[in-house]
Amino acid sequence: NAGVTQTPKFQVLKTGQSMTLQCAQDMNHEYMSWYRQDPGMGLRLIHYSVGAGITDQGEVPNGYNVSRSTTEDFPLRLLSAAPSQTSVYFCASRARDSSYNSPLHFGNGTRLTVT
Amino acid sequence: EDKVVQSPLSLVVHEGDTVTLNCSYEVTNFRSLLWYKQEKKAPTFLFMLTSSGIEKKSGRLSSILDKKELFSILNITATQTGDSAIYLCAQHSGAGSYQLTFGKGTKLSVIP
Numbered sequence: 001n002a003g004v005t006q007t008p009k010f011q012v013l014k015t016g017q018s019m020t021l022q023c024a025q026d027m028n029h030e031y032m033s034w035y036r037q038d039p040g041m042g043l044r045l046i047h048y049s050v051g052a053g054i055t056d057q058g059e060v061p062n063g064y065n066v067s068r069s070t071t072e073d074f075p076l077r078l079l080s081a082a083p084s085q086t087s088v089y090f091c092a093s094r095a096r097d098s099s100y101n102s103p104l105h106f107g108n109g110t111r112l113t114v115t
Numbered sequence: 116e117d118k119v120v121q122s123p124l125s126l127v128v129h130e131g132d133t134v135t136l137n138c139s140y141e142v143t144n145f146r147s148l149l150w151y152k153q154e155k156k157a158p159t160f161l162f163m164l165t166s167s168g169i170e171k172k173s174g175r176l177s178s179i180l181d182k183k184e185l186f187s188i189l190n191i192t193a194t195q196t197g198d199s200a201i202y203l204c205a206q207h208s209g210a211g212s213y214q215l216t217f218g219k220g221t222k223l224s225v226i227p
Binding site for chain 2: 103109
């Protein structure tokens with residue numbers, strides 16, 4: 001049972017380059033989200049999706065795009081990488097639950113360095 | 116201003132000690148409070164608290180919520196080196212979609 005799978009695990013980019021961080025889950029979860037984790041800042045929400053075809057912005061969306069064409073996949077695109085985007089990125093998903101009793105399940109993260 | 120505040124930010128204890136980690140949160144549209152443990156990689160879920168005064172327990176870990184004073188505590192008894200991790204507290208609030216607001220975490224180091 002794979003859960004939430006993120007690729008790549010590590011990535012180094014130069015300023016101005018673009019790339020896509022991949023996230024896939026095999027639990028048929030409707031809700032998926034992207035967080036970044038920086039030292040001393042905790043986890044901050046970038047974008048989220050409540051189902052295929054639906055996405056919305058979180059707390060820190062600038063410089064990132066997302067799309068949700070399938071239930072399983074939720075890629076995060078960096079349009080033009082900046083050193084401020086150096087961070088560890090986590091994808092997380094949860095089951096549809098109108099009473100909100102299902103917790104988030106996290107992937108193992110992608111460590112991104114922008115030089 | 117941070118919505119979820121954890122204290123202390125770091126803590127070093129010896130094996131066998133008991134520790135208490137604190138988390139204060141905002142009342143606005145509160146739905147639940149969650150605790151996660153993060154070792155080297157993904158945060159893993161520990162507890163979800165929605166009702167005040169009801170302790171949740173898993174082995175040596177326990178947690179309780181006080182909705183009047185707007186805080187939660189995570190207790191770890193008889194600590195082991197494997198308890199060394201960052202402990203994250205998160206608040207779920209707001210109507211509609213599911214969004215968590217995380218605190219900055221407490222880094223716990225357990226030394227032999």
